[in-house]
Amino acid sequence: MITYIDIKKAINSNLIKKFNIEVNSKDISEGFVRPSFFVEFLNPIRWSSADQIHKSFSVQIYYFPTDRYDYSLEILDVQGQLENLFDLKLRFMTGISISMKQSLT
DSSP: OOOHHHHHHHHHHHHHHHHOOEEEOSOGGGOOOSSEEEEEEEEEEEEEOSSOEEEEEEEEEEEEOSSSSSOHHHHHHHHHHHHHHHTTEEEOTTSOEEEOOOOOO
16 A cells, blocks of 8 residues: 555655755754755545545645745746656556646646
């Protein structure tokens, strides 16, 4: 069974491989380097049927650009690269992939 930890590790691994940028794991209020990412799971729901376990949740990936005040083009570039990176699927080292719904807000 794939755990929440497996999913977070896969997301972080993909981000690090693609961008070679730190993924923060500490509270943002403690400070962080720029550029960096912060990954958060929202609204996890778990239910089961006779032979399957289902999990549903949202993943928010926050990107903190190089310059705190001049960032609009950098943010658009990273957003496009993130869309291409995950391509509505999250792949694991084991060859398993999870379908993802995309929501850009």
